Amino acid sequence: MTSRCVASALSPPLHRFTARISIASLGWLSCSPKTRPEPLSITRSFSVVALSASSKPLAKSLKEGVAVFDDMVSGTERKYYMLGGKGGVGKTSCAASLAVKFANSGHPTLVVSTDPAHSLSDSFAQDLAGGTLVPVEGPDAPLFALEINPENAREEFRSAAQRNGGTGVKDFMDSMGLGMLAEQLGELKLGELLDTPPPGLDEAIAISKVMQFLESQEYGMFTRIVFDTAPTGHTLRLLSLPDFLDASIGKILKLKQKIASATSAIKSVFGQEETRQDAADKLEHLRERMIKVRELFRDTDSTEFVIVTIPTVMAVSESSRLHASLKKENVPVKRLIVNQILPPSASDCKFCAMKRKDQMRALDIIQGDPELSHLTLIQAPLVDVEIRGVPALRFLGDIIWK
Numbered sequence: 355m356t357s358r359c360v361a362s363a364l365s366p367p368l369h370r371f372t373a374r375i376s377i378a379s380l381g382w383l384s385c386s387p388k389t390r391p392e393p394l395s396i397t398r399s400f401s402v403v404a405l406s407a408s409s410k411p412l413a414k415s416l417k418e419g420v421a422v423f424d425d426m427v428s429g430t431e432r433k434y435y436m437l438g439g440k441g442g443v444g445k446t447s448c449a450a451s452l453a454v455k456f457a458n459s460g461h462p463t464l465v466v467s468t469d470p471a472h473s474l475s476d477s478f479a480q481d482l483a484g485g486t487l488v489p490v491e492g493p494d495a496p497l498f499a500l501e502i503n504p505e506n507a508r509e510e511f512r513s514a515a516q517r518n519g520g521t522g523v524k525d526f527m528d529s530m531g532l533g534m535l536a537e538q539l540g541e542l543k544l545g546e547l548l549d550t551p552p553p554g555l556d557e558a559i560a561i562s563k564v565m566q567f568l569e570s571q572e573y574g575m576f577t578r579i580v581f582d583t584a585p586t587g588h589t590l591r592l593l594s595l596p597d598f599l600d601a602s603i604g605k606i607l608k609l610k611q612k613i614a615s616a617t618s619a620i621k622s623v624f625g626q627e628e629t630r631q632d633a634a635d636k637l638e639h640l641r642e643r644m645i646k647v648r649e650l651f652r653d654t655d656s657t658e659f660v661i662v663t664i665p666t667v668m669a670v671s672e673s674s675r676l677h678a679s680l681k682k683e684n685v686p687v688k689r690l691i692v693n694q695i696l697p698p699s700a701s702d703c704k705f706c707a708m709k710r711k712d713q714m715r716a717l718d719i720i721q722g723d724p725e726l727s728h729l730t731l732i733q734a735p736l737v738d739v740e741i742r743g744v745p746a747l748r749f750l751g752d753i754i755w756k
């Protein structure tokens with residue numbers, strides 16, 4: 355019985371019993387046809403998971419009966435939600451399900467992927483590539499998706515910045531004997547920044563690109579913006595990047611003014627007056643948008659960073675570090691999603707029992723973790739089919755966002 359249970363949980367025959375084509379039959383993962391529990395309503399299953407996963411009450415939201423979605427959905431002023439965490443934990447699925455939920459609650463919503471390895475298209479089962487807003491079919495209110503192509507966005511920045519202080523200018527200044535200015539340029543490490551962009555740069559530029567979109571009247575209708583962000587490391591670097599870029603671009607612009615007055619010969623590097631002005635304007639705009647990105651991340655009224663994790667010790671440790679860093683950067687965090695929790699089962703196989711024990715340990719660690727314990731915990735079950743397409747996302751969203 356035990357070995358059969360493991361095998362059926364891991365091998366294709368499972369699909370004969372649990373994976374269904376119709377979304378209406380989406381259900382919890384179960385061990386085998388014999389041990390599969392009676393179908394439970396979503397609400398009941400969710401509560402059972404919460405209670406059985408640990409001897410202690412787990413989620414404040416469940417324990418206190420607080421609805422976590424109410425304050426997310428209320429109000430028509432624009433709000434931003436950024437979902438981030440370790441790679442593969444379900445950030446995209448949670449972000450896409452939140453976007454569907456917002457749209458179905460009446461909010462015109464935009465969901466954006468700034469992860470260089472986009473999976474929004476896969477999640478919605480729709481081609482969303484191309485760097486422009488694409489309407490998503492299905493939800494009640496308008497839902498648009500945007501996958502920013504980091505390469506294109508960076509190229510725009512690169513061409514603007516290079517015209518204003520790339521390595522060509524540095525070499526030229528060296529040859530002109532403008533050592534001091536050349537040194538200042540060197541400090542900016544601009545060439546390095548553009549040639550081997552640090553993780554986070556793409557995302558910073560991608561987010562600033564979104565800000566650019568949202569500045570236009572055409573996109574003023576969106577009241578909820580959901581970001582599917584890149585894995586943790588990128589996110590952390592992203593947080594310090596706007597400051598770094600802001601300072602760098604500010605220095606470049608100042609430096610350019612000095613250069614312009616120092617020698618008219620420099621004109622040959624920057625080109626004609628209008629070109630210089632155009633490039634300077636572009637840089638200035640980028641700098642302003644970077645400042646907006648920085649402010650956006652720290653605006654407690656309009657923005658929230660939701661950490662997504664899975665119940666493993668490694669993922670929980672990383673989430674704890676992520677929260678510590680976000681706190682240090684004054685980024686508002688209120689909720690923690692623990693995704694892929696094993697559903698309850700009347701008779702666990704050995705594999706499932708072990709797995710469940712491991713997950714309980716991870717959930718206990720969350721409760722004792724000073725960084726995570728005070729966050730509103732949202733538990734999302736591991737479901738037995740892949741979450742793809744709007745109906746599946748709607749299903750997941752109704753479980754997670756209550």
Ligand SMILES: Nc1ncnc2c1ncn2[C@@H]1O[C@H](COP(=O)(O)OP(=O)(O)OP(=O)(O)O)[C@@H](O)[C@H]1O
Nearest residue numbers: 441442443444445446447473694735736737740741
């Ligand atoms: N609760 C769940 N139950 C079952 N499958 C899930 C669940 N959450 C996510 N998945 C599946 O796990 C896989 C990874 O999910 P997803 O792409 O959302 O993760 P991610 O964190 O965005 O990954 P990446 O870091 O690679 O972008 C997908 O196949 C998704 O369908």
